[in-house]
Amino acid sequence: MFSWANPFKLRSRGVMGMNQRNFSYIGRYNDRSLYPNVDDKLKTKTLAIENNIAVPDLIGVIRYQHDVAKVFDLLKDHNGFCIKPAKGSGGKGILVILKTTEEGYLKASGEIVPKNEIIRHISNILAGLFSLGGTDDVAVIEALIEFDPIFKGLSHEGVPDIRLIVFQGYPMMAMLRLATHASDGKANLHQGAVGVGIDIATGKAKRAVQYDRPIELHPDTGKSLTDIQIHDWERLLTLSAGCFEMSGLPYLGADIVLDKNKGPLVLELNARPGLAIQIANGMGMLPRLQHIESLDRRHPSIEKRVAYAQENFND
């Protein structure tokens, strides 16, 4: 139980540690002034639309308290939607409504939310209840993502998403995150979600881990985790690679979800993506990072970068 990895072995396998990530990649490549591009969800969405990056549709934005009641004008043509604070994090203040009914708005939990509750929620968002440091915020209302049924039986309650690390615009490592009963429907690995390493070349699952240890079957549903194949994989890679130009951040984590009708959509970008993806993939990411760093000339076109990644980052 109480075993420690030999640091030289880790190094020889190219495992990147937190210090190296912070110093050699985030600190060296990511310009702090660009962080708002990813930390502010409204800004991310605006940039994505300008750059033709597929994101969930924006229904509207409520900026001021006196506009709060106007939300119902915005919502009248939409059956399902999601209200979130632009500067929120960790799922705080996110209200997902599956459909509008006579009595009110239906949440995933089956609970019905009355209109005045929606007003109160938006007021709380505007007052900064959910944002970092309690600063004033705006409420972003976007279309409901209708999750692709291919993941049925693979995720407990929560919504599966695919995390890709994109370095200099090259997608270089991927992981599918599945919520479990233990993770309480959240997709955070350290809370007990399952991470499935995905082959960059093919979109096929390589191996899966929970609590940093390899597993074969989903702990709640018993479904095999190793024969997952993500369809439309190339489109997904292209989407993630485009996030580099869009955000300007060379070292980037892109969270992508699969919508039943619209295909892959960028849900969120992250300027400080975690390291668990290495454990899910069973390999260190330094060799690939250094491979990209050592390129004489990087490819300016997104398609070429995706093709290059698929060709070079296979296992």
Next chain:
Amino acid sequence: MASRTPFLLLIITLIVIGSGSIYYRHTEMGIPLTAGEQIDIWQIEATVEFSARNNAVNATLTLPQDPHFELVDEFTASPAYGVQVIRNEETAEAIWSKREAVGRQTLYYQASYKQNNNLPEQPAPEDEAVADVLPEPYQTSANILAELAYEKSGNNSFYVLQVLDLLNSSNQNLVLLNSKYSKTDIFVHLMKLMKIHAYPVKGLVLEDGRRNQQLFPMVKIYVKDKWQIFNVEENSLAEEFPIIVWQENAPSLLDLEGGINSKVLFAISHRSDSALSDATTMALKDDYLDLGLYSLPLAEQNMFKGILLLPIGALVVVFLRVIIGLKCSGTFMPILIATSFIQTELVNGLVGFILIVAIGLLIRSYLSRLNLLLVSRISTVVIVVIGIIVLSTVFAFRLGLTEALTITFFPMVIMAWTIERMSILWEEEGGKEVLIQGSGSLIVAVIAYLLMDNLLIRHWVFNFLGVHLLIMAGILLMGQYTGYRLLELKRFTPMAED
């Protein structure tokens, strides 16, 4: 790596200047590398209380001039009084005055004294001691007692012991004398009969933590070529406590005009200090390398002694985060907790901290249901923390747990932030994460405390400012460390398996 040369140059410069200045201060200024002996500092507070009689008040409090004790600093506090401290060859006194005073008055005088080990030579009395003549039959009785003691003793010091013995006997002559004179007076008279110089003084027993103390009558006599103090009234007086002579030449302790029902009470507390910082105060007043630290008043020096410990805390935090990989909430919160541990002592501090945070979290969990904004939430928590501190202090005081009083040393706003952070953490990530990060912070705080409380380290950070340059170099170097954190080796174990 982009150009590392300037960085390395900076590190080398810091190390060279830092160790150079340490070397210089040690070899040239003679500052020892170890903390050296500790000296005792006694802090004495005199409280003067009286009822004013609706007109001008002049209160003169006699201050000690005991050569065994050296004044370190002093301080008076009394609302709306003019205060003057006069010190010269013959007298030392504090004088408070006010045009018109009504009702009960309280005046404070507080001073710190350090025990003086190398006493200045005290001049021998020039003239011979002469005894006043007591009225009869007392003089005869005194003569008999003196005769008795003289017969049993070979020299003056044995005579003194014999007289002390006699004073505790039930000798008829003593009983007679004692009916009119105090033992102290009898003792003085018997000494003078033997041409030994003696006079009554009043002293204060220095016992740490005593309050509401009064001066004790004692006798100062010159035997064996030096002045000595005797407590004649009560033989039981514990020898282990030092005594400061407070009132020597002055006829009274308090000279009060315009007031009645006066009393003077003393409170005493003790602390240890490095003898060295004190010696350097005297010796190095004009050294530029110390940035004039030693020439600051003692209170400010003490403040700097605290501030100069913070880099040690920072070093610990950086080390534990970057090299070990410990998670703690709030980067520098643990250092501030560690500094309060210095005041509270470790165990009291830990208990107090856990108590405050636990109660705070409980109350905060109620606040989170009220949907308050962050600023008002934190402010509420600050008030709650103050409330907890006040209540637990009063409560503990009632129970006689004086240790609990130190709980007030906790930085309240920091505590409130800690509670706020932990409760957010609780809501988002659950109680387990709160425990992990909370105990992480406490571990960091305890390690930082243990280092900051170390005598040698305290000595170094204050007396060798070059140490701080070395600490800075260390922190900068760690900021460039890209190797694995110790705890990552555990996390990544599956990656090293085949």
